Amino acid sequence: MPMPTVTFEGKGYVRQENETVLDCLLRNGIDVSYSCKSGVCQSCLLQAVSGELPKNAQIGLRDTHLARQYFLSCSCLPNNDLEVCRPDAAGLRAPGVVRRIDLLNASVARLRVHCPEPPAYRAGQFFSLIRPDGLVRSYSAASLPSDDDFIEFHVALVPGGRMSEWVHRDLKRGDALDLQGPAGNCFYVPGNPGQPILLAGTGTGLAPLYGILRDALAKGHSGPIHLCHGSVNSGGLYLDAELRRMMEANPQFHYSPCVLNGNGDDGIPQANIDAYALSCTGPLKGWKVYLCGHPDIVRTLQRKAFLAGANLQSIYADAFVSSADS
Amino acid sequence: MSTLFEQLGGTGAVDAAVDVFYRRVLSDERIASFFDSVDMERQAAKQKAFLTMAFGGPNSYTGLDMRKAHAHLVKRGLGDVHFDAVLEHLGGSLRELGVAENLISQVITTAESTRSDVLDR
Numbered sequence: 001m002p003m004p005t006v007t008f009e010g011k012g013y014v015r016q017e018n019e020t021v022l023d024c025l026l027r028n029g030i031d032v033s034y035s036c037k038s039g040v041c042q043s044c045l046l047q048a049v050s051g052e053l054p055k056n057a058q059i060g061l062r063d064t065h066l067a068r069q070y071f072l073s074c075s076c077l078p079n080n081d082l083e084v085c086r087p088d089a090a091g092l093r094a095p096g097v098v099r100r101i102d103l104l105n106a107s108v109a110r111l112r113v114h115c116p117e118p119p120a121y122r123a124g125q126f127f128s129l130i131r132p133d134g135l136v137r138s139y140s141a142a143s144l145p146s147d148d149d150f151i152e153f154h155v156a157l158v159p160g161g162r163m164s165e166w167v168h169r170d171l172k173r174g175d176a177l178d179l180q181g182p183a184g185n186c187f188y189v190p191g192n193p194g195q196p197i198l199l200a201g202t203g204t205g206l207a208p209l210y211g212i213l214r215d216a217l218a219k220g221h222s223g224p225i226h227l228c229h230g231s232v233n234s235g236g237l238y239l240d241a242e243l244r245r246m247m248e249a250n251p252q253f254h255y256s257p258c259v260l261n262g263n264g265d266d267g268i269p270q271a272n273i274d275a276y277a278l279s280c281t282g283p284l285k286g287w288k289v290y291l292c293g294h295p296d297i298v299r300t301l302q303r304k305a306f307l308a309g310a311n312l313q314s315i316y317a318d319a320f321v322s323s324a325d326s
Numbered sequence: 327m328s329t330l331f332e333q334l335g336g337t338g339a340v341d342a343a344v345d346v347f348y349r350r351v352l353s354d355e356r357i358a359s360f361f362d363s364v365d366m367e368r369q370a371a372k373q374k375a376f377l378t379m380a381f382g383g384p385n386s387y388t389g390l391d392m393r394k395a396h397a398h399l400v401k402r403g404l405g406d407v408h409f410d411a412v413l414e415h416l417g418g419s420l421r422e423l424g425v426a427e428n429l430i431s432q433v434i435t436t437a438e439s440t441r442s443d444v445l446d447r
């Protein structure tokens with residue numbers, strides 16, 4: 001029987017006897033990052049596009065990785081042919097058309113893009129938006145693929161920001177706008193409907209959190225779901241009314257906004273979100289935690305959530321790093 | 327005769343210990359700052375690599391790799407105090423998980439053997 005092949009970026013490579021997928025790619029001059037080569041450090045993570053993965057190639061990976069066929073290439077000795085790609089390279093470019101664009105508040109635009117051939121995604125994952133001149137930025141999906149026939153993004157206006165100013169000023173209904181993706185680990189995975197969930201973030205970090213919330217509710221999540229949205233002032237709590245409605249309709253859902261600048265007159269607590277979120281939930285042992293938005297706040301919350309008892313595997317974070325920072 | 331790694335429970339033991347260990351490390355202000363700038367998710371995986379090594383498990387790290395991985399930390403002042411603190415948390419985590427003392431001392435000996443590489447001496 002011939003040895004099975006590994007296909008990468010369109011080319012097939014025949015594996016040698018007892019050769020891992022990682023070693024096979026490295027032997028053929030492909031630059032895959034790796035470190036421990038013993039299935040631990042997760043540097044060599046790849047994604048399977050087609051073919052069956054052996055179980056031990058996925059030991060220790062988080063559920064959102066499993067859901068997307070990620071595997072450890074250093075521990076992968078498949079018995080059959082396998083097509084693989086770099087993490088998150090599987091998303092194809094999908095042509096889209098702006099279905100609707102309007103303002104959720106003074107500085108957040110709601111952008112709905114219709115794709116004739118919609119990419120399979122999960123609420124909370126992010127896409128690259130591709131401007132016709134090639135400028136690319138990531139935005140997270142607030143929509144629910146099962147309910148919405150468009151993909152919804154919440155785009156904050158960044159003063160001087162190339163993409164966000166263009167979205168706010170120039171983009172209009174009917175314009176073509178291509179997407180690439182999806183990518184990212186921030187999404188709901190069914191299977192543990194009673195587990196308490198914390199969703200926390202600032203600004204348009206709410207977009208993926210709102211998507212995850214809707215997804216969890218639609219999939220019958222019955223355990224408590226706490227959503228903590230932080231903003232500079234109450235004008236930034238751009239889904240306040242909608243989230244209060246959802247709280248009334250779903251007894252397991254709690255919405256807890258907080259603002260940095262406020263006097264508490266409107267009933268919205270003045271607090272730092274990293275302290276406030278944890279004061280709403282208490283210890284996080286056994287919780288699932290989703291954190292999105294401003295990178296510094298995401299990192300602080302990540303650490304605090306972990307120290308408050310959440311498992312590393314149960315913390316999902318998307319820091320909205322700007323391409324200028326990285 | 328099974329190896330130390332097998333006696334401890336293999337990769338399952340690493341998975342069980344990583345959260346306990348890393349939580350201790352991040353809560354210890356003597357050493358937490360060394361972990362400040364690193365992405366937590368990647369760092370968690372590296373903690374697993376660390377534990378696998380200390381447990382005598384399979385890994386392909388060489389002394390040179392250990393020097394390289396910690397060189398930038400040595401420049402920032404990584405020294406014996408910090409190394410000792412990490413060993414302390416390693417022992418403490420395993421005790422918290424109910425591991426037998428004779429196995430713990432073997433783990434500490436394994437980790438101790440990397441001292442000159444980690445501290446680049």
Ligand SMILES: Cc1cc2nc3c(=O)[nH]c(=O)nc-3n(C[C@H](O)[C@H](O)[C@H](O)COP(=O)(O)OP(=O)(O)OC[C@H]3O[C@@H](n4cnc5c(N)ncnc54)[C@H](O)[C@@H]3O)c2cc1C
Nearest residue numbers: 137138139140154155156161162163164204320321322324
């Ligand atoms: C995984 C991921 C998901 C994201 N999801 C969303 C989302 O759902 N909604 C959303 O609005 N954004 C999201 N972002 C951020 C988005 O990708 C862009 O970085 C942002 O819109 C700025 O792009 P720009 O081209 O307008 O600004 P640029 O032209 O890239 O930047 C212009 C200047 O503004 C600064 N800057 C950039 N961002 C900010 C900011 N937030 N506050 C202050 N200054 C800033 C830059 O440092 C630079 O100096 C996400 C980012 C990532 C990585």
Ligand code: HEM
Nearest residue numbers: 035041357360361372375376379395408409412437440444
């Ligand atoms: C006890 C002996 C030690 C061992 C066996 C050890 C082992 C390791 C291993 C295997 C890695 C991953 C390397 C890689 O794959 O890139 C690593 C990274 C790291 N170690 Fe250690 N380590 C030890 C001590 C320490 C100490 C004392 C500190 C600091 C207090 C420390 C801080 C770090 C940091 C911050 C990284 C991540 C570096 C980066 O990603 O930039 N280690 N260590």
